[in-house]
Amino acid sequence: xxxxxxxSHVELGxxxxxxxxxxxxxxxxxxxxxxxxxxxxxxxFRVQLDDGGTATCRLSGKLxxxxxxxxxxxRVRVQTDPNDPSRxxxxxxxx
Numbered sequence: 001x002x003x004x005x006x007x008s009h010v011e012l013g014x015x016x017x018x019x020x021x022x023x024x025x026x027x028x029x030x031x032x033x034x035x036x037x038x039x040x041x042x043x044x045f046r047v048q049l050d051d052g053g054t055a056t057c058r059l060s061g062k063l064x065x066x067x068x069x070x071x072x073x074x075r076v077r078v079q080t081d082p083n084d085p086s087r088x089x090x091x092x093x094x095x
Contacts, residue, residue: 029081
């Protein structure tokens with residue numbers, strides 16, 4: 001039974017869903033290149049960013065869906081939230 005005060009997520013677009021879910025996507029996401037330093041459990045990685053910082057990152061859904069393998073030493077592109085640059089999402093594996 002659906003209550004009247006709540007909207008379903010079907011009405012929302014992808015950017016709005018990502019904001020609702022607390023993800024780094026959306027208009028204010030920052031993309032930074034980096035290098036994977038360490039592989040952690042549950043598809044998480046520690047990435048040394050080109051700006052000098054480090055971030056704990058998870059894989060994006062497209063990389064998981066297409067079984068893209070990421071190993072320590074790989075160059076990746078990371079989306080981070082400007083408010084918390086220590087966490088992010090790997091969105092691209094560079095060749």
